[in-house]
Amino acid sequence: MTADRATAPSRLPRALARRVGQDVPAALTRYRVMAWIVSVLLIALVLVAVPLKYLADVTGPVSVIGTAHGWLYAIFFVTACDLALRARWSIKGSVLVLVAGTIPILSFVAERIATRKTRAGERV
Structure with missing residues (x-):
């Protein structure tokens, strides 16, 4: 029993570390699709x-x-x-990307920068 208790806390951080960073390509695709949809609708709203x-x-x-x-x-926002x-x-990069989603043309630029940096493995 004591061996199980001693190893149980050490498994938790490793399991959490494995989940962070998983499925980035799928999350990036979801983000890009939603960014384009929201951007096009915002432009239609503002210009039409x-x-x-x-x-x-x-x-x-x-x-x-x-x-x-x-x-x-x-x-x-969720994606x-x-x-x-x-x-x-980073928190700063995350907030900037979210705010850029509210500005018609800037949302396309932010999506492009976020995609390029994420694919390169850099922090936004």
């Missing part, structure tokens, strides 16, 4: 729906695209956090 609302008094596209973008941004934990991104 909002001008239609204020210039033509058509409110339908803003409510549909805005709601879709909001829900999908929540999924993007970006998942990738950040698996790839061991």
Whole structure:
């Protein structure tokens, strides 16, 4: 019994260390897909729906695209956090990537930089 107790605590950190860093390519793919979807919807919202609302008094596209973008941004947030934990991104890099997802063109740039650095094994 004492041998089991002595080895049990040492197994926990190794098991946790094995989980961190696993499945980075799959997490990166999920992140990239969500980043593109959210970015395209944000551009459609800003360049199409909002001008239609204020210039033509058509409110339908803003409510549909805005709601879709909001829900999908929540999924993007989760996938970006998942990738950040698996790839061991810095907190600063993680926050910058998440904030960049709210700025129309910058979101594409942030996705490209995050992908390049993650594939190279660097911290974002």
